[in-house]
Amino acid sequence: MISAILVDDETLNISNLSALLARHCPGVQIIATATHADEARELIMTMKPDVVFLDIEMPGKNGFELLRSIPDPDFEVIFVTAYDTYGIMAVKFSALDYLLKPINTTELKDAVERAEASVQLKKQNLRLGNLLQLLDKKQPDENEKIALPTLKETYLVPVKDIVRCESSNNYTTFYLANGAEHIISKPLYAYDEMLTPYGFIRCHQSHLVNKAHIVSILNEDSGYLIMQRSDKKVPISKQKKSLIKTLLKL
Template sequence: MLKAVILDDEIRGSTLLNRKLEAFAEELQVEAIFNDPFKALSKIVELDPDVLFLDVEMPGLNGFQFLEKLGSFNFQVIFTTAYDTYTLEALRLSAVDYLVKPIDEDELHTAIFRLKKRVAGGMKRTSSADQNSALNRLALSTAEGIYFINKSSIRRVEAMSNYSIFYLQDAKTIMVSRTLKEYESILQDENFLRVNRSVIVNLNLVVKYRKGEGGTLEMDDGVEIEVSPSKKMALMKIMFPV
């Protein structure tokens, strides 16, 4: 049973979403509903949800700022928003899905399907060798504090506006207020590659390449990432050296 939390400053919006989620009662349970992001900050860690349905525009603390203040988190994110703006492409990449209000039931069904696939893939853990290694560590500074991680534990890094989101093998996610371009230079010699404008991947964790104009990479957690045609040659040189 998946555990969910809803954070939306509008009571009407959170209530309607909760009702629509009742259709998935056999596989998902709403553990808590918050209409104040600051109250959610103090409670969400102990609730330990699998997914957070997160409103983007909230007074005092928007969805991006909420995740940054949280620092690191082990749950997936499905954004809910009334604003179909330029940020939605970034939201699509960095979250399981985004849902534009009023939320369509078919789109909600698709989001839950993606969520189950993402959660199932994210349960894989790093090897003991990775966990014990003191080499190749990276310091990630967040509003909460500084996290020290092994570079080998990074699955991918995704851009979201002016933030970078690190997805790790232990299913943890860390949000940092630095651009993807900065981390591209830091990771360039570590078998990482920026395969499109918004994603850097750990090539050691690629399990399948699907052919196409640029192609598609399938990662070890089941996430599929499109390769930009301009990056295909660089990818081929690394993945299939002569």
């Protein structure tokens, strides 16, 4: 059993989420609810929940401002929002869970299961700190870290250390400059959107590369990219060839 606090400025949303948790997530015990950030902060500091279901858009202080006001947050956070825009990219980048209203029960159960696993392992939630750092940045910074959740643990990897990404069905393998490889159970397109602002190029349907790690281009077939510390030739699709030349200023 894990303890939870629900934070949403609309009581109807709190009632709906409470009902969904009671019906589909019996391992969650709701210990308190709050309708604004100041009330939520007091409850979180005194009751020490395992997980907080947090609405992002609220009058006064929003959900992110609430998190900034709590020193060393050690609880899991599942964001609940009606908007798939505000801050969501930073949430995705930090591999944190978010639910769009109206809440899908399957997504809710999956998010709760992940929260339960993290609580049971009593891991410090480094991803939350990563999220708050990302939200404070105005421009993409290659020193920022992206959370890569594998089956065993979550790695926080500097973006600049990623050489390339390769997809296989719904999995993506990250190849790092130090030779490490991490297999993530997410499709490549999810990372394409996140990494493009950091100089990554989708050169092929199955490949995403870091422009900073490109060594040369082979003029074979439709073309191949040679990456640093890699013997593998990364193919360039015919549709992407002109775009690659433009981006690399060739």
